[in-house]
Amino acid sequence: MSSAPDIRGGRLPSGDYCNAFSDLHAPLDAHEARVAAERCLFCYDAPCVTACPTSIDIPLFIRQIATGNATGAGKTILDSNIFGGMCARVCPTETLCEQACVRNEAEGKPVIIGQLQRHATDAIMASGRQLYKHGAPNGRRIAVVGAGPAGLSCAHKLATLGYDVVVFDKRQKAGGLNEHGIASYKSTNNFAQAEVDWILSIGGIELRCDQALGHDFTLADLRRDFDAVFLGLGLQAANSLGIDAGELRGIEDAVAFIEALRQSADLSKLPIGRRVVVIGGGMTAVDAAVQAKKLGAEEVTIVYRRGAEQMGASRYEQELALTGGVVVRHWARPVAVHGESGVLRSVIFAATAERDGRLVDTGETFELQADQLFKAIGQLFVPQVLEGSSEVLDLDRGRIAVDADRRTSLPDVWAGGDCVAGGRDLTVVAVEDGKQAALSIDRTLQGFVPMAAE
Amino acid sequence: MADLSVNFCGIKSPNPFWLASAPPTDKAYNVERAFRAGWGGVVWKTLGEEGPPVVNVSGPRYGVVHGPDRRVSAFNNIELITDRPLEVNLQEITEMKRRWPDRAIVVSLMVPCEEEAWKRILPRVEATGADGIELNFGCPHGMSERGMGAAVGQVPEYVEMVTRWCKTHSRMPVIVKLTPNITDVRKPAEAAKRGGADAVSLINTINSIVGVDLDLMIPRPHTDRKATHGGMCGPAVKPIALNMVAEIARSPATHGVPISGIGGIETWRDAAEFMALGAGTVQVCTAAMVYGFKIVQEMITGLEAFMDERGYSKVSDFVGAAVPNVTDWQYLNLNYAVKAHIDQDLCIKCGRCHVACEDTSHQAITHLKDGVRHFEVIDEECVGCNLCASICPIENCITMVPLMDEVDRRTGRLVDGSCLNWTQHPNNPQVAKKPLEPLEPAE
Ligand SMILES: Cc1cc2nc3c(=O)[nH]c(=O)nc-3n(C[C@H](O)[C@H](O)[C@H](O)COP(=O)(O)OP(=O)(O)OC[C@H]3O[C@@H](n4cnc5c(N)ncnc54)[C@H](O)[C@@H]3O)c2cc1C
Ligand SMILES: Cc1cc2nc3c(=O)[nH]c(=O)nc-3n(C[C@H](O)[C@H](O)[C@H](O)COP(=O)(O)O)c2cc1C
Ligand code: SF4
Ligand code: SF4
Ligand code: SF4
Numbered sequence: 060m061s062s063a064p065d066i067r068g069g070r071l072p073s074g075d076y077c078n079a080f081s082d083l084h085a086p087l088d089a090h091e092a093r094v095a096a097e098r099c100l101f102c103y104d105a106p107c108v109t110a111c112p113t114s115i116d117i118p119l120f121i122r123q124i125a126t127g128n129a130t131g132a133g134k135t136i137l138d139s140n141i142f143g144g145m146c147a148r149v150c151p152t153e154t155l156c157e158q159a160c161v162r163n164e165a166e167g168k169p170v171i172i173g174q175l176q177r178h179a180t181d182a183i184m185a186s187g188r189q190l191y192k193h194g195a196p197n198g199r200r201i202a203v204v205g206a207g208p209a210g211l212s213c214a215h216k217l218a219t220l221g222y223d224v225v226v227f228d229k230r231q232k233a234g235g236l237n238e239h240g241i242a243s244y245k246s247t248n249n250f251a252q253a254e255v256d257w258i259l260s261i262g263g264i265e266l267r268c269d270q271a272l273g274h275d276f277t278l279a280d281l282r283r284d285f286d287a288v289f290l291g292l293g294l295q296a297a298n299s300l301g302i303d304a305g306e307l308r309g310i311e312d313a314v315a316f317i318e319a320l321r322q323s324a325d326l327s328k329l330p331i332g333r334r335v336v337v338i339g340g341g342m343t344a345v346d347a348a349v350q351a352k353k354l355g356a357e358e359v360t361i362v363y364r365r366g367a368e369q370m371g372a373s374r375y376e377q378e379l380a381l382t383g384g385v386v387v388r389h390w391a392r393p394v395a396v397h398g399e400s401g402v403l404r405s406v407i408f409a410a411t412a413e414r415d416g417r418l419v420d421t422g423e424t425f426e427l428q429a430d431q432l433f434k435a436i437g438q439l440f441v442p443q444v445l446e447g448s449s450e451v452l453d454l455d456r457g458r459i460a461v462d463a464d465r466r467t468s469l470p471d472v473w474a475g476g477d478c479v480a481g482g483r484d485l486t487v488v489a490v491e492d493g494k495q496a497a498l499s500i501d502r503t504l505q506g507f508v509p510m511a512a513e
Numbered sequence: 514m515a516d517l518s519v520n521f522c523g524i525k526s527p528n529p530f531w532l533a534s535a536p537p538t539d540k541a542y543n544v545e546r547a548f549r550a551g552w553g554g555v556v557w558k559t560l561g562e563e564g565p566p567v568v569n570v571s572g573p574r575y576g577v578v579h580g581p582d583r584r585v586s587a588f589n590n591i592e593l594i595t596d597r598p599l600e601v602n603l604q605e606i607t608e609m610k611r612r613w614p615d616r617a618i619v620v621s622l623m624v625p626c627e628e629e630a631w632k633r634i635l636p637r638v639e640a641t642g643a644d645g646i647e648l649n650f651g652c653p654h655g656m657s658e659r660g661m662g663a664a665v666g667q668v669p670e671y672v673e674m675v676t677r678w679c680k681t682h683s684r685m686p687v688i689v690k691l692t693p694n695i696t697d698v699r700k701p702a703e704a705a706k707r708g709g710a711d712a713v714s715l716i717n718t719i720n721s722i723v724g725v726d727l728d729l730m731i732p733r734p735h736t737d738r739k740a741t742h743g744g745m746c747g748p749a750v751k752p753i754a755l756n757m758v759a760e761i762a763r764s765p766a767t768h769g770v771p772i773s774g775i776g777g778i779e780t781w782r783d784a785a786e787f788m789a790l791g792a793g794t795v796q797v798c799t800a801a802m803v804y805g806f807k808i809v810q811e812m813i814t815g816l817e818a819f820m821d822e823r824g825y826s827k828v829s830d831f832v833g834a835a836v837p838n839v840t841d842w843q844y845l846n847l848n849y850a851v852k853a854h855i856d857q858d859l860c861i862k863c864g865r866c867h868v869a870c871e872d873t874s875h876q877a878i879t880h881l882k883d884g885v886r887h888f889e890v891i892d893e894e895c896v897g898c899n900l901c902a903s904i905c906p907i908e909n910c911i912t913m914v915p916l917m918d919e920v921d922r923r924t925g926r927l928v929d930g931s932c933l934n935w936t937q938h939p940n941n942p943q944v945a946k947k948p949l950e951p952l953e954p955a956e
Contacts, residue, residue: 103863103865105863105864
């Protein structure tokens, strides 16, 4: 049976988009938050804090919520993680703080740290109060490239310490993937921009959009004009599927699709296939699939080359896909695509298996009808943007090499977030990188000599 | 099946669960519902003398202490005695006793501290057919300013005098309800006994302010921007009430006086604890106000199951069973020693035991072992205080294990089962002067 290729907008009645893309978790009200907070045991040397990449004092902020001090709780969070609001929405807590919560041992259910964190940070946003200010200017200027969570976290910390910071971003809007990548149902009501505006409003940070490193200026320029440079470039390119797809219409990069979705003013205008196939096993694959389904695609299938345990998406995210009506097929990889008159019609998969630790084809194949295919098989760092400096930055496995202080091989250049090697490609890790880099820049420029252990 | 019926100083009731004198017993409508639900008896809301009834505030009467999830752990109230006409109450009492002859109806009274006033009201109460009277010497607000309630209960001489008037002018059993707002509850109990009381009941409410509204800067609740102290009741007062009951039960001067235990009883277990310390009946107010009359069904079935399991066939089999095990600190065996022990399989590694012991002066629980999070008791430091076991969130995870025929690694002393109390202890400056006392005081 063959049917006409079908990629179009307006699959839902126009009033239904708002509902489909509403908050994943409704915010806790004060009473729910208090009840949830009472479950926290106020652990000593709490394991949840150790598990949080930004080391938020979780028992303290939860106790503050329990005592009716939600804004105090918000400050505790933001002191450690200036993107505490976004992290509350997007952190895969089931693999971070909530996985470490001792309540799992006791009752099989953790304290809902993420939702409590949102409650507290929302209280700060609702209060309209600014908690931080530009520190007394120390006359030093720092360049930050990339206005994602890594770059802005670094810029904010530096500004509070008295630095003047210039943030460059090649896009028109700041926020990085918070603004362009995070699933829309995790960050509703334009929260990403509200948070960025709040962070930038302390003063001392100048934002320059539409300014691309490697195009409008070089790393050498920055090193000449500033006292230090922080690179928070994120990842720029998608991995290729490694199959010959020619110029078929309907084959797209999942990250680009999500970015278009996040920036769309009218979701009913966004074209989506009737049958959608997503290749990949990470958070991006799940987000693309779930949002495709929400846009009204009839059949959405994630195909991943290994099993459920190996998927980058957590079990919770996988369940989110399944309950959202997405079909997940494991142990298969795409080997060919079929098109007709320049548009995608189907994808051919080879079944895979693991033998002696290696992934092999079993010899079986199957075909999925598809109007649209999203690639979500990982992104790449493109080092070409760093060219133009006489000295080169060391790379490690294709990304920028840094030490524990997020310092690169160049003495005045720091880096963090997705563009550095060894990270976990999470918002919260990017925030921590930016914070640690700022503290290291400060120590370096202030000539701080580590004290002997007391 | 265990027999729950009781005969309490001559008052019979099918079970020991009575409603305390309070709003749930203020009128026939409530009492009817209570008896249908299964309550063994009621103490009618306190009656005052003939004449214009007292006037309550027309605003909030209750303050509340909430636990997590708004569970009520205590109330305080500024309600007065009944604000309904005396005659209406007496008629309803008569009617209720006629409809429910097997249930106990005790009438709580509070009239001015004059013999004539008591002489006037007692025959009228007797005429209702009520089983007995309870003298409200406890109400801590409103009535005490008028020389009644706690104002009487705090002066043992008055307690004795009024009790005697009641015994003189009535043939009904007299229960004297004691106030906890006093330093030594045994004193008014002794006075009641001297006056001829058939029983005592305790406790009435404890003077309290439950909290302050920090926006208005007025204690909660307020009446037109002024507040007054109220009387506190509910689960939070139970430990205070238990101690007062035990003090009366074990004091040689009052030992054997029937006790109706009151204060924070919510479940069969609470009731059984009061009874183990000597209460022949128990009275409930707050729990019925919070959850309604149906809770008595849980209490009845729970107490039955408990008694069946332990082989108690009637309530008197265990009433007072714990009294001989209450003693003064000086008679505790100072040679007895226990050590905390952590069950590593149950431990969830929250670390609370560590920080509790660490910051409470004994430093006897590890935090790390070979660099790994691990909580274990250091016997050389543990004094056996059981703080850790008390605060551990996991039941039975920390147990206190008695030492026997082994050396206490903290003190280096052999624990061999011998007894030595403070009255015998070499560190007691008085011991050198005195010969050894027996281990327990003579009864
Ligand atoms: C679809 C998707 C969903 C995700 N969902 C989650 C999630 O739910 N939870 C989670 O924790 N993480 C999630 N992540 C990962 C998370 O978004 C990233 O780890 C995080 O944003 C990394 O922050 P960053 O600051 O390093 O990079 P980015 O957020 O990518 O920001 C980099 C910024 O640098 C700018 N830039 C790049 N090159 C240049 C240049 N040459 N000149 C100037 N500016 C430049 C970009 O425009 C961008 O603004 C998701 C990622 C994707 C792609
Ligand atoms: C609103 C209220 C009114 C009360 N009124 C009386 C009263 O009129 N006479 C009395 O003897 N005790 C009165 N009490 C005290 C109760 O009878 C009882 O002694 C006390 O509440 C402790 O028991 P509980 O913890 O079960 O509530 C009242 C208590 C409350 C809460
Ligand atoms: S581990 Fe869980 S219970 Fe302990 S402090 Fe953290 S959130 Fe609270
Ligand atoms: S308090 Fe209890 S559960 Fe927590 S670490 Fe100590 S023994 Fe383990
Ligand atoms: S019993 Fe007391 S001293 Fe011993 S470990 Fe526990 S808290 Fe510490």
